[in-house]
Amino acid sequence: xxxxxxxxxxxxxxxxxxxxxxxxxxxxxxxxxxxxxxxxxxxxxxxxxxxxxxxxxxxxxxxxxxxxxxxxxxxxxxxxxxxxxxxxxxxxxxxxxxxxxxxxxxxxxxxxxxxxxxxxxxxxxxxxxxxxxxxxxxxxxxxxxxxxxxxxxxxxxxxxxxxxxxxxxxxxxxxxxxxxxxxxxxxxxxxxxxxxxxxxxxxxxxxxxxxxxxxxxxxxxxxxxxxxxxxxxxxxxxxxxxxxxxxxxxxxxxxxxxxxxxxxxxxxxxxxxxxxxxxxxxxxxxxxxxxxxxxxxxxxxxxxxxxxxxxxxxxxxxxxxxxxxxxxxxxxxxxxxxxxxxxxxxxxxxxxxxxxxxxxxxxxxxxxxxxxxxxxxxxxxxxxxxxxxxxxxxxxxxxxxxxxxxxxxxxxxxxxxxxxxxxxxxxxxxxxxxxxxxxxxxxxxxxxxxxxxxxxx
Amino acid sequence: xxxxxxxxxxxxxxxxxxxxxxxxxxxxxxxxxxxxxxxxxxxxxxxxxxxxxxxxxxxxxxxxxxxxxxxxxxxxxxxxxxxxxxxxxxxxxxxxxxxxxxxxxxxxxxxxxxxxxxxxxxxxxxxxxxxxxxxxxxxxxxxxxxxxxxxxxxxxxxxxxxxxxxxxxxxxxxxxxxxxxxxxxxxxxxxxxxxxxxxxxxxxxxxxxxxxxxxxxxxxxxxxxxxxxxxxxxxxxxxxxxxxxxxxxxxxxxxxxxxxxxxxxxxxxxxxxxxxxxxxxxxxxxxxxxxxxxxxxxxxxxxxxxxxxxxxxxxxxxxxxxxxxxxxxxxxxxxxxxxxxxxxxxxxxxxxxxxxxxxxxxxxxxxxxx
Numbered sequence: 001x002x003x004x005x006x007x008x009x010x011x012x013x014x015x016x017x018x019x020x021x022x023x024x025x026x027x028x029x030x031x032x033x034x035x036x037x038x039x040x041x042x043x044x045x046x047x048x049x050x051x052x053x054x055x056x057x058x059x060x061x062x063x064x065x066x067x068x069x070x071x072x073x074x075x076x077x078x079x080x081x082x083x084x085x086x087x088x089x090x091x092x093x094x095x096x097x098x099x100x101x102x103x104x105x106x107x108x109x110x111x112x113x114x115x116x117x118x119x120x121x122x123x124x125x126x127x128x129x130x131x132x133x134x135x136x137x138x139x140x141x142x143x144x145x146x147x148x149x150x151x152x153x154x155x156x157x158x159x160x161x162x163x164x165x166x167x168x169x170x171x172x173x174x175x176x177x178x179x180x181x182x183x184x185x186x187x188x189x190x191x192x193x194x195x196x197x198x199x200x201x202x203x204x205x206x207x208x209x210x211x212x213x214x215x216x217x218x219x220x221x222x223x224x225x226x227x228x229x230x231x232x233x234x235x236x237x238x239x240x241x242x243x244x245x246x247x248x249x250x251x252x253x254x255x256x257x258x259x260x261x262x263x264x265x266x267x268x269x270x271x272x273x274x275x276x277x278x279x280x281x282x283x284x285x286x287x288x289x290x291x292x293x294x295x296x297x298x299x300x301x302x303x304x305x306x307x308x309x310x311x312x313x314x315x316x317x318x319x320x321x322x323x324x325x326x327x328x329x330x331x332x333x334x335x336x337x338x339x340x341x342x343x344x345x346x347x348x349x350x351x352x353x354x355x356x357x358x359x360x361x362x363x364x365x366x367x368x369x370x371x372x373x374x375x376x377x378x379x380x381x382x383x384x385x386x387x388x389x390x391x392x393x394x395x396x397x398x399x400x401x402x403x404x405x406x407x408x409x410x411x412x413x414x415x416x417x418x419x420x421x422x423x424x425x426x427x428x429x430x431x432x433x434x435x436x437x438x439x440x441x442x443x444x445x446x447x448x449x450x451x452x453x454x455x456x457x
Numbered sequence: 458x459x460x461x462x463x464x465x466x467x468x469x470x471x472x473x474x475x476x477x478x479x480x481x482x483x484x485x486x487x488x489x490x491x492x493x494x495x496x497x498x499x500x501x502x503x504x505x506x507x508x509x510x511x512x513x514x515x516x517x518x519x520x521x522x523x524x525x526x527x528x529x530x531x532x533x534x535x536x537x538x539x540x541x542x543x544x545x546x547x548x549x550x551x552x553x554x555x556x557x558x559x560x561x562x563x564x565x566x567x568x569x570x571x572x573x574x575x576x577x578x579x580x581x582x583x584x585x586x587x588x589x590x591x592x593x594x595x596x597x598x599x600x601x602x603x604x605x606x607x608x609x610x611x612x613x614x615x616x617x618x619x620x621x622x623x624x625x626x627x628x629x630x631x632x633x634x635x636x637x638x639x640x641x642x643x644x645x646x647x648x649x650x651x652x653x654x655x656x657x658x659x660x661x662x663x664x665x666x667x668x669x670x671x672x673x674x675x676x677x678x679x680x681x682x683x684x685x686x687x688x689x690x691x692x693x694x695x696x697x698x699x700x701x702x703x704x705x706x707x708x709x710x711x712x713x714x715x716x717x718x719x720x721x722x723x724x725x726x727x728x729x730x731x732x733x734x735x736x737x738x739x740x741x742x743x744x745x746x747x748x749x750x751x752x753x754x755x756x757x758x759x760x761x762x763x764x765x766x767x768x769x770x771x772x773x774x775x776x777x778x779x780x781x782x783x784x785x786x787x788x789x790x791x792x793x794x795x796x797x798x799x800x801x802x803x804x805x806x807x808x809x810x811x812x813x814x815x816x817x818x819x820x821x822x823x824x825x826x827x
Contacts, residue, residue, distance in 0.1 A: 005641075007642065187476070188474060188476045189473060191474075193468060195472075210674055247468070250468075262468065262469065397680045398680055399677050399680045413469070416470055424470075424471040425471050427478060429471075430471060430472055430474055431474065431481055431482045431485070433472050434482045435482050435485050435489075439486065439490055442490065442491075442655065443659065444671075444673050
């Protein structure tokens with residue numbers, strides 16, 4: 001069930017009516033759990049078995065982490081269970097295919113069939129959210145949740161279940177321990193967030209996807225300009241798609257009196273790669289920072305050790321996004337870029353470079369990495385990069401209207417991050433922006449609702 | 458020591474509106490764009506009707522244009538002809554349809570053609586309900602094509618999912634059509650189109666100027682064209698590309714058909730046809746029904762017997778409701794292009810036959826229909 005469909009409008013209307021009626025009773029958490037399971041089961045009821053199983057294991061592990069002598073074992077049990085689930089459903093095909101290739105290279109006469117396993121939607125998100133709970137309980141950063149219904153509702157909370165933000169137990173569970181507070185301002189804030197998310201997804205992302213798909217479906221027939229603009233289109237598409245989803249998720253949460261974290265903070269206005277990763281998919285970046293990078297040693301130790309920690313964390317992050325070499329290379333490239341620029345960013349001359357130039361440099365480096373993220377294969381990605389630098393030119397077939405819209409959003413974001421920000425806060429500007437966004441939505445929203453990109457992760 | 462306060466961001470933009478501001482934005486969007494824009498557009502847009510007008514085949518799904526044309530046709534002609542491709546004239550030029558032949562034989566511009574290809578009666582009920590309000594206080598000549606009752610599939614009483622002509626005119630929720638299987642989102646968008654003229658206008662623009670494509674897809678496919686230069690306030694909805702065919706059903710190699718025919722009391726199309734009659738009468742129209750003739754030469758003996766019984770039942774039904782009608786006799790074999798469409802000579806014979814009917818002549822001559 002996608003947020004921008006009538007099915008969801010009907011679902012949410014019923015959910016809210018009952019939720020408000022029950023919020024002063026003890027039943028509201030059970031209602032939240034039931035509707036979250038209904039929402040998840042809408043894709044495929046079989047997925048429910050997996051989420052219920054995962055929830056139960058981590059709930060049990062959480063309880064045992066409180067009073068058992070075998071705390072480490074219970075933590076390991078929780079982690080192995082979650083990672084095994086992820087590995088089996090998401091990566092089994094990747095490992096089987098690579099093993100088969102390896103056997104062929106080594107002339108070993110063994111066939112490894114590709115396991116046709118259905119990837120449960122959102123598995124990467126809810127396993128990470130659930131895992132963060134057991135780790136935090138182990139580290140004594142969060143109280144053990146003894147109420148199973150509440151814990152299950154935390155793992156499966158429907159607004160952010162399938163594509164984040166990946167909330168931490170310490171931020172979300174306390175909100176679920178008391179009656180939800182829904183003020184008028186929460187409703188208006190929620191609607192504002194939802195409408196902006198709707199614009200990002202249904203207008204911008206879906207529009208850009210048509211151009212990116214056209215170019216990337218057969219990159220061999222395009223010259224460097226088309227490939228460059230196809231990559232720009234994808235860079236903005238994935239931003240609008242994913243941040244649009246999380247805006248809608250945050251809006252829905254806000255209307256229910258639940259605050260979800262900011263997940264995207266205008267990442268294409270970043271002035272260095274570190275800044276970019278503090279603005280892009282913030283909930284995942286901070287998850288990896290807290291549970292992978294810091295345990296590996298983080299910024300402690302010699303310079304090369306720090307670099308190694310960074311590279312490893314970002315490669316794993318790339319692999320989290322998808323079971324393909326293109327995602328691993330994407331993570332690796334981002335890591336290398338980050339390592340290479342860490343020292344540069346500290347230099348006196350880098351600080352002298354105008355902000356806009358830095359922003360454009362960061363954007364173009366990120367675009368370079370998106371080529372691997374979007375391309376169907378490593379060979380396609382290499383071909384695109386080769387064309388970029390060979391300057392084959394050609395007709396870019398640039399849709400001027402589309403890129404003008406992107407340009408306007410980018411200018412808005414630059415203004416928002418500048419001293420001119422107060423100008424955007426005038427009532428007439430805010431209302432005008434929303435009316436403009438709605439007009440574009442009415443005109444450009446496609447007759448077919450498209451899935452969100454991050455659902456596949 | 459200064460402890461840095463952790464700031465929880467509301468959002469990465471300033472579009473945070475209070476309840477009152479949301480209401481203002483909603484009102485501007487709704488009143489300004491959803492109501493005022495289509496109203497102004499409709500005032501500014503002009504359609505020109507040629508002699509022997511019929512709605513162009515490409516406009517058959519553009520109900521905004523149908524509405525505009527209905528206005529014009531009702532203004533220009535005393536009698537409005539409604540029906541499917543038989544009245545529209547599938548195999549003939551504009552000047553060889555039934556209304557065109559009647560005009561020629563009467564020597565006056567009496568009959569206007571508002572038929573649309575594929576307009577079965579379940580869809581026609583929707584067409585007239587939502588887009589046909591201009592047809593009131595008129596003489597309406599309504600064609601009943603028994604072909605829509607030849608099987609449960611055509612009758613829409615089948616349970617199996619299938620593609621249906623004019624799905625945007627069908628009842629979306631009630632009464633339920635089991636063969637119409639569309640997701641909720643699509644059904645809701647149809648309801649929006651019917652009730653908010655802005656959506657109808659968007660569909661009209663897509664169909665008329667943008668090759669029936671979504672605007673964003675059209676822009677990607679035509680990167681160097683401005684969509685604004687494609688749009689015009691002057692629309693030519695007349696058919697220009699249809700010529701007479703001389704190919705009879707025998708030449709086309711149509712073989713014998715053993716249609717079962719749906720009994721009238723079980724037929725959804727017949728029920729819808731009666732609703733159409735009721736709707737037209739409630740709008741103070743004088744309705745005359747022409748009960749069409751299927752090509753009897755393609756029917757098996759068994760099917761022909763059932764068909765004749767069906768025709769008798771149809772006439773009885775119309776008589777019971779005091780609806781004036783004319784039962785079209787069968788045409789010579791060489792006048793049919795297929796199972797139901799006549800060739801040009803067939804249409805001429807129908808017009809001549811009609812003008813020999815005292816009921817029809819009386820109907821044509823009474824009042825001016827304006």
